[in-house]
Structures are given as C-alpha cells and as structure tokens.
Amino acid sequence: MSKAHSVADKILARLRSRRGQAVHSRDFAELGCATAVRQALSRLARQGAIRRVRRGLCELPRVGKLLNLPAVQSPDELVRAWARKNKLRVIPSGAYAANLLGLATQVPAKITYYTDGRTRTLGLGPYTVRLLNRGPKTMGVQGRTASLVFQALRYLGREAVTPQIVDRLRSLLSSRDKAELRRNLDRAVAWMRPVIEQIAT
Secondary structure (H helix, E strand, O other), rough: OOHHHHHHHHHHHHHHHOOOEEEEEHHHHOOOOHHHHHHHHHHHHHHHEEEEEEEEEEEEEOOOOOOOOOOOOOOHHHHHHHHHHOOEEEOHHHHHHHHHHHOOOOOOOOOOEEEEEOOEEEEEOOOEEEEEEEOHHHHHOOOOHHHHHHHHHHHHHHHOOOHHHHHHHHHHHHHHHHHHHHHHHHHOOOOHHHHHHHHHO
C-alpha cells in the first residue's frame, strides 16, 4: 500500500469515527505531512468518497432516506466544525436554539449564532450563517446544553415558558446536562433562575 493510499485510508477511518461530523483538514495533521494530506483529500473528493463543504472542511457524503438524494449536515454540525478549526466558541441564537431543543418546529429563515470572534457571515454548504460577536454576558455560559437552554428560554420569554416546556426539557436533558445547568445558574437573569431550577431537578 502506498503512503498516499495509507493517508487516504486513515482520513476515511477518521471521518467514519466521527459518525458523520464535518471535520477540518487540520484535524488530519498527525496522519502525514501537509502535502500528503492535501493530495489524499483531493483524491478522495474527486472519487466522491468525501464531500468538501467549504475550504478545508469536509464530510462523508450522505444520502437522504426519503428522496435518495445527497444530503448535507445540519447547520449546527457545520458551524461547530468551522468553530473548532478557528478555535472560537459559538452558541445558537434564541430562535435556532429553541428549534434544536424541539421547542420550536420551524427552522429560522436566517440562522444566527453568537460568537466570541468577530461578526461575519459564513457560507457553509447550502447554508448562510450569520455570526454575531457577543460579550461575557452571553458567551460566559459554559457548556453546550446550558447555552442552548439559556438562549431558548430567553427567546421564548417569561410568559411563554409554560409548565409543559419545563417538563419537556426536564425529560429531554440527562443528569449531566442538568448538572451543567445548575453550574451556570448564577448567569441567568432573575426570572429564569426558578425555571432552570425546575428543569434541573
């Protein structure tokens, strides 16, 4: 087996181990020199074994179950892969956070994330994603689940957070998620604190 083929095989194995998660080319740095990795990625893309989402960002091709057509990853998966590559933190904004938690059924027309990086607009595959810079009040919430819940509750507002929504989140979240919420309780605004306490019980 040639070295190039060995690198390509290792790249495919790494992508499969990520279970469909988009991966940046820098994640393959230890598999070979930069030239070997670049050539292997180009070869795999030409063969259709991988799909390039954006410069340096790739994934395994997927086929939708209903229409048997090529499918792309969710915006959330792609944004998080991009953020890992750029060493930035991202948090889905309120409307999209509520959608990801199943509290809102409609995907917002404009997908927006908050970030500790600069404000910009990204093209990720078929999606256009707006990144808005936010300070510690927003970005200081630690943990993926806690950030989602905080943003979703803020988006829904005090009057719309019904006992049914509290029960749904309580049943949806794991004990680890609930512990994460409790650790961030001091970052919640006053009206959200008793709601989070109920969810985290």
